Amino acid sequence: MPTAHDVPPELLERPFTVAEAAALGVSRQVLRGRRFRAPHRGVRVVADLPDSLLLRCRAAALALPPDAAFSHHTGARLRGWPVPGRWSDGVDVVSHRRAPQLEGIRVEHSPWLHGDVQLVEGLRVLVPAWLWLSLAERLPLDDLVVAADAAWRLGDLSREGLRPPVGVAVGRRWVTRARQALDLMEPGVDSPMETRLRLLVLRSGLPRPTVHAPVTVLSGQVLHPDLVFERHLTVVEYEGDHHRTDRSQWQHDLWRYAALEAAGWTVVRFTADDVLRHPQRAVSHLRGVLARRPSHAEMRAVVAQTDVWSTTTRISATEG
Structure with a gap:
């Protein structure tokens, strides 16, 4: 029976495409064994690799359009921001191109969400200000402030840095919540x-x-x-x-x-x-x-009164 040992070492620790494996001389027959799983069409990963958000995102990136960027809860978790829910609930992505339907992947086409991206763990993630704004679409106020405080402590955000993107969102139903969160966020919060x-x-x-x-x-x-x-x-x-x-x-x-x-x-x-x-x-x-x-x-008044009393007492004692 084919085993994972028939796959080059560089493919054993991360997701890879069937085409990439073929270019390295790995046949499709080898990849059909139980030691591999197929998270998406044309994508494979060694079956005993522990499941994680990072692994799922790397697998999804191989099947998504090249302009796709991780956003919302997923982008926040990749940056280390606290958000409610479980990472296993699904992967959030924004893209301007038509994307295939992928199991466990939520692709949002947001023309207004045109922010730049940064690489985080080698993955395309919305820059912090636009990422926080994507959270404002979904999170209640307290959770939004929690994320802002954490991001500010990490050096990802500041109140002034958020004002321009919030201004772009004028007219959207959740912009009032975003403005309230701007006023409530504070730097240096520990948890x-x-x-x-x-x-x-x-x-x-x-x-x-x-x-x-x-x-x-x-x-x-x-x-x-x-x-x-x-x-x-x-x-x-x-x-x-x-x-x-x-x-x-x-x-x-x-x-x-x-x-x-x-x-x-x-x-x-x-x-x-x-x-x-x-x-x-x-x-x-x-x-x-x-x-x-x-x-x-x-x-201060009590201290001042005490000082006056002490001074008066010393003077009286001296005069006596």
């Missing part, structure tokens, strides 16, 4: 859940916090909490599960919280359960904390 926590805070009517604002503690070290309410001397920290399971992370967290509290800051900690399952409870708790905390102006 999707931090984005969702920040959006929850903003929608509650609480003051807009600063993301990772510098806070100097008594040792002189500068910390950067997740969300900072400077006026209320309060910081909010989102704790993913690794804060519980990683001992060194847990110990570092304890030091951070102690240092912040010693410097006069209140630390409020939230988890995914707070954000996703009990958002109103989380908001009520944070609102109560902020209401009880003095503002910076009030703290």
Whole structure:
């Protein structure tokens, strides 16, 4: 029985076309064995190669028109942006040419989506600004902001860089959502859940916090909490599960919280359960904390009053 060993080594780790194999002297009979699978007509891959988004995209690229580019959820995943759903749900592509119907491939003909492409892992992917705009067609607002925050942190996007393509989309039904996401996106956000926590805070009517604002503690070290309410001397920290399971992370967290509290800051900690399952409870708790905390102006007044009292006491003692 023909085996994969009859195929040149360069074809064993990636998808390839039947024509490419023939040019290397591999017969069609060899490729008909169970050790190969055919993801698309004229395309083959060694059957025991693990299935992945990257493998599926490389196989699809061999069967798509040359101008096709990966877009929407697929393009975002290839760039490392978080998007909802599973990668196995299908592959998203935009193309201006007529494309064959391929199993598991969604080809969109979008005349307005005329952005340039970049190579990512050797694959044609829409440039970041146009890729994010393709997501705006499908994603709800919060998911769109999550993707924007992550892309900004990776250096793929910025608010100013997104304004021109959003302007081109004027008149489309989802452009309002894209504009809202522009106003809500922030640089430096560490995780999707931090984005969702920040959006929850903003929608509650609480003051807009600063993301990772510098806070100097008594040792002189500068910390950067997740969300900072400077006026209320309060910081909010989102704790993913690794804060519980990683001992060194847990110990570092304890030091951070102690240092912040010693410097006069209140630390409020939230988890995914707070954000996703009990958002109103989380908001009520944070609102109560902020209401009880003095503002910076009030703290300065207290300090000034204390200084006056100390000075008066010293003078009285001297005169006595």
